[in-house]
Amino acid sequence: MSHIVHRNLVDADINALTDRAAMGLPEGYVEPRAERLADFPRLAGRPAEQLAALVEDPSLTLEARLAAGTALALTGDPRTRWDAPDMLPVPAGRALIGTPESAVDALHADSARFGVQRSWVAKECPRHTVEIAAFHLAKYPVTNEEFAVFLKDTGHAGLPSNWNYGRYDPAAANHPVYTVTAEAADWYADWLSRRTGRRFRLPTEQEWEYAAGGPDGLRHPWGDTWDAAAANTLETGLLMSSPVGAFPGGRSWCGALDLAGNVEEYTSSTYEPYPGGEVVRDDLYLRLGAYRIARGGAFNRFRDLARCQRRHGPYPRSLYAMGFRLAEDVPMTEEG
8 A cells, every 4th residue: 555645844824825835735636545446336235233333343454344334324324323423421630731841842743744843833832621511422423424414404504515406425424524614513512412311512622622631641542652543634635524433442441442643623712821821822823812612633644733731723714624523411310
């Protein structure tokens, strides 16, 4: 298999580059990973329940998991029911949030090749503790098919901008929806709450980071060492979103999948400095002022953005693959 070679972006102004240049790619065509899914003919036609298990089977190759996911999208994915999303309990606890100031220089040195500025890392400082109440978090981000149900039911005009001619590719029905606004994500959660009688919302950024990094504040959902096989980022070389759950190595301590890579995820939090920190007047702040915090990185961004502590937001250009997942308040019967 050929590998995509990315350009070094040290000192680059990412938002002054074309999308492809910001991804470290040449302007001409490059062959992405899994351009053809050789396993698809072998897997197509299997029962949906079997395909669902194959998508999240870590013993299979990524290409086989993607083929299973594509067959599952066309068959109908039982894992992503719009009216009964798979919610995982996240227990109450004390969360380590953010990055120690002593780690900023090393993190910046490691990510400067991707065009990351030091201030973007310093935005994560100082590291501090936050008491997190018990809540539930969706196992997967909201998918194209689920978001389409919302659009059809409400007549909402907020079509994702990556849906060509206003529709998603049926083979991507179980991929996370992206290129939506934070307001549309909020409306989706409100709509689903009304339709089901439950209390859905977006997670706060502290809840999101706790669910991703755990009580020990890991850098990645699986640990402190980067693993390109555990997340759909640029390093993986797909250059597209993937079926939810197709990177089982990225499962977090609470069981959530795709918290690193695939698409960025809005939280309910608006950017402000952490206690004891200072406002970082980076390009996001200067362009948007108060902006919604997003987390987790994406298929078209390098691994630094997939760190659990990385704070980001919806810079207004097509390079930013903004999606979301749901949180839910714990029912009173479970609060004890």
